[in-house]
Amino acid sequence: MRKALCILGLLAGFGCLKTAAEHYLLTVQRSAGFQLATLSGQTRTQLGQTGFVAALSGFRALMADLLWIRAGSAFDRTEWPRMQMLLHAATQLQPRAVVFWEMAHFHMAYDASHSMRLNVRQQPAAALRRVAELEYVQIGEDFLKAGLVFNPESATLWQRLGELYSRRRDDPARASAAYAEAARKPGALGFLRRMAAYELAKVPGKDREAYEQLRSLYLEGEPQRLPNLVRLLRQLEEKLAVPEAERVYTTPSAPSGTPASR
Amino acid sequence: MNQAQNPLSLSLRRIWALAHNTFLELVRLKVFYFLLLFAFLIIGSSLFTVQFSFQNPLQVLKDVGLGAMSIFSWLLGLLCTANLLPKDMEDRTLYTILAKPVSRFEYLQGKLYGVFLLLGLSVLLMSLLFAGVLAIREQQEIAELARNLSAENLPAAVAEIRAATFQMNLLPGVVLILLKAMLCSTLTLLLSTLATSSVFTVLTSVVVYLIGHVQGIAREAWLAGGQASPLLKVLIAGMALAFPDLQLFNVVDEIAVGTALPALLFWQVAGFGGMYILVYFLLAQLVFSTREL
Numbered sequence: 001m002r003k004a005l006c007i008l009g010l011l012a013g014f015g016c017l018k019t020a021a022e023h024y025l026l027t028v029q030r031s032a033g034f035q036l037a038t039l040s041g042q043t044r045t046q047l048g049q050t051g052f053v054a055a056l057s058g059f060r061a062l063m064a065d066l067l068w069i070r071a072g073s074a075f076d077r078t079e080w081p082r083m084q085m086l087l088h089a090a091t092q093l094q095p096r097a098v099v100f101w102e103m104a105h106f107h108m109a110y111d112a113s114h115s116m117r118l119n120v121r122q123q124p125a126a127a128l129r130r131v132a133e134l135e136y137v138q139i140g141e142d143f144l145k146a147g148l149v150f151n152p153e154s155a156t157l158w159q160r161l162g163e164l165y166s167r168r169r170d171d172p173a174r175a176s177a178a179y180a181e182a183a184r185k186p187g188a189l190g191f192l193r194r195m196a197a198y199e200l201a202k203v204p205g206k207d208r209e210a211y212e213q214l215r216s217l218y219l220e221g222e223p224q225r226l227p228n229l230v231r232l233l234r235q236l237e238e239k240l241a242v243p244e245a246e247r248v249y250t251t252p253s254a255p256s257g258t259p260a261s262r
Numbered sequence: 263m264n265q266a267q268n269p270l271s272l273s274l275r276r277i278w279a280l281a282h283n284t285f286l287e288l289v290r291l292k293v294f295y296f297l298l299l300f301a302f303l304i305i306g307s308s309l310f311t312v313q314f315s316f317q318n319p320l321q322v323l324k325d326v327g328l329g330a331m332s333i334f335s336w337l338l339g340l341l342c343t344a345n346l347l348p349k350d351m352e353d354r355t356l357y358t359i360l361a362k363p364v365s366r367f368e369y370l371q372g373k374l375y376g377v378f379l380l381l382g383l384s385v386l387l388m389s390l391l392f393a394g395v396l397a398i399r400e401q402q403e404i405a406e407l408a409r410n411l412s413a414e415n416l417p418a419a420v421a422e423i424r425a426a427t428f429q430m431n432l433l434p435g436v437v438l439i440l441l442k443a444m445l446c447s448t449l450t451l452l453l454s455t456l457a458t459s460s461v462f463t464v465l466t467s468v469v470v471y472l473i474g475h476v477q478g479i480a481r482e483a484w485l486a487g488g489q490a491s492p493l494l495k496v497l498i499a500g501m502a503l504a505f506p507d508l509q510l511f512n513v514v515d516e517i518a519v520g521t522a523l524p525a526l527l528f529w530q531v532a533g534f535g536g537m538y539i540l541v542y543f544l545l546a547q548l549v550f551s552t553r554e555l
Contacts, residue, residue, distance in 0.1 A: 006548075007545060007548065007549065010545060010548075011503070012503050015502070018506075022507045022534075023481065023482070023485060025530060025534060026507075026510065028527055029510065029531075032522075032523070034523075035512075057471070057472055057475045059333070060512070061328070061518060061519075062326060064325075065321070069322070094519065096516045096520075
């Protein structure tokens with residue numbers, strides 16, 4: 001009995017010391033992007049009792065993969081609401097997997113929403129089909145925004161957000177901002193700065209800003225002087241009535257191979 | 263007083279002899295057959311992911327491999343350690359050893375190091391097998407890309423596949439898997455010094471393992487205060503104080519998706535794991551030193 005009490009006392013003493021250290025380590029791990037998963041009631045429903053215990057026992061990533069594979073089956077059967085729930089649970093279990101957020105948004109904002117638009121058999125009213133379509137676009141956007149909370153440095157997710165605003169929302173101002181943000185992230189692809197400028201050029205009242213961006217890209221050299229960029233630059237120079245001497249594509253000293261010298 | 267009769271006497275030669283012997287005993291128990299199971303699981307899941315995985319085959323393969331490595335190393339450590347003392351008592355080896363100039367401290371250390379050696383070798387073999395299967399799948403993916411992509415886009419796609427397959431970060435993740443298995447083995451040894459049957463030790467260890475993974479939730483709830491009933495608060499506090507937080511060692515899930523593990527964080531977790539092992543071993547020694555044999 002004395003021995004048991006002694007051991008319990010020692011365990012409690014060690015426990016007091018270790019609790020603070022554990023709390024500190026958890027905080028450090030979270031700030032480094034670890035231990036961010038949440039196991040909500042909805043996730044528990046999707047996993048079932050055994051799966052939930054497994055997820056709690058260190059097999060979270062495996063359970064997330066299992067849900068992901070099940071989402072694939074839901075996709076094959078075009079069961080969009082079920083797919084949405086499965087994707088939600090998978091992303092909650094593995095929030096640092098950028099590909100989960102990326103594909104979840106894509107299936108909702110593009111596949112599911114498109115399917116709603118064309119679903120004449122189940123919904124003859126075009127207005128209601130449009131409402132359903134926009135709801136799925138919103139779900140896709142929510143996936144991306146939630147993904148960015150866990151992966152704020154992901155150029156891919158910012159790029160996808162820009163594409164969504166551009167293609168599904170017809171909102172060039174937000175698309176431009178998202179592309180510009182993507183371009184600032186590590187590992188960003190080279191075309192993102194051009195995309196930010198192209199979208200900005202579509203925003204009413206932002207012509208001057210767009211022109212400045214396009215101009216600075218043009219002046220970076222040949223790799224940036226793509227037909228779209230040159231065309232937009234020319235249009236904006238016309239629209240803003242930029243003096244001939246300041247126009248980049250008509251500058252006599254422009255490098256060879258530019259539209260002006262051609 | 264004879265040096266060996268001192269409960270804390272220490273001879274590295276005697277400890278090594280015991281550890282080596284324990285390792286050989288465990289190997290003779292054909293515990294490595296579990297590797298066959300691991301191989302089936304890894305190769306099977308490799309084929310499975312090609313057929314059924316939804317856009318993410320390499321990711322699934324890595325998760326299955328690392329998850330299997332984690333569970334197999336834990337189970338191996340648990341089953342080997344739970345049987346150490348009961349088996350030695352049953353076949354009287356324990357009495358023969360302790361009748362020689364070997365202290366109980368050395369005996370326990372030797373036994374535990376034997377299990378650690380086995381765990382280290384097992385994790386190494388599993389890692390090699392896992393890396394082999396991953397390399398084969400990587401080559402298959404690259405071959406698939408080469409068939410479908412133009413020469414212009416191929417290098418970037420291949421680089422992406424390579425970056426998604428092998429990451430140096432996986433190594434510290436695997437080391438932490440090993441450390442968690444060693445910690446669980448030490449805990450099992452502690453329980454085994456208290457228990458009289460190995461069945462009880464195994465069952466209690468499994469429960470401790472499960473509680474260890476939710477301990478973090480209990481601890482954070484306890485530290486946050488809240489409006490729980492006093493009884494619940496006592497239970498949560500007890501759980502937070504008595505059990506280790508095993509979730510802190512589960513970093514491979516994030517590493518597998520590309521999260522970098524800072525070196526300082528790795529050493530902090532590893533150091534913390536080492537401290538757990540030391541404390542639980544000393545507690546085990548405390549119990550064992552006064553146990554009636």
